[in-house]
């Protein structure tokens with residue numbers, strides 16, 4: 138059978154994790170890498186991954202997540218965060234990404250202009266930078282859950298936060 142589809146069939150939203158099971162560090166790094174390698178609109182890579190494994194921190198987080206038991210039973214909790222302010226030009230971050238888009242100053246400035254226009258067109262459709270960034274995070278989350286499933290590791294997306 139196609140191994141990717143096999144992983145997709147294995148994947149399910151796990152409701153409680155076995156606390157005796159740990160994730161091998163190299164496998165966990167592969168999961169994070171699948172998130173890092175995920176596509177993002179305009180190549181802006183706006184998602185950052187915060188890994189929480191400290192028991193006390195997980196306990197503090199749980200009430201903020203509708204008391205869902207996955208937060209404390211999971212070996213690793215990965216919080217996806219969007220660097221919203223940095224995405225809005227002018228910013229050092231936008232400048233740094235522009236270096237991948239143009240060799241000359243003129244090319245880079247033209248790209249930043251196009252990017253700014255794109256953000257404005259999104260805004261006109263009612264999609265603000267927060268919404269736009271969130272979409273990119275969901276793509277990364279999907280990659281990570283599928284990568285975990287490929288290695289036989291359970292996961293659960295948590296939007297209840």
Ligand SMILES: Cc1cc2nc3c(=O)[nH]c(=O)nc-3n(C[C@H](O)[C@H](O)[C@H](O)COP(=O)(O)O)c2cc1C
Pocket residue numbers: 148149150151152205293294295296297298
């Ligand atoms: C964006 C998103 C947020 C979700 N949030 C939660 C959540 O907070 N708690 C939970 O138990 N499941 C959550 N789920 C899991 C869905 O309920 C689950 O994927 C759906 O019922 C289908 O079941 P399956 O994933 O086992 O196939 C979420 C799923 C998605 C895609």
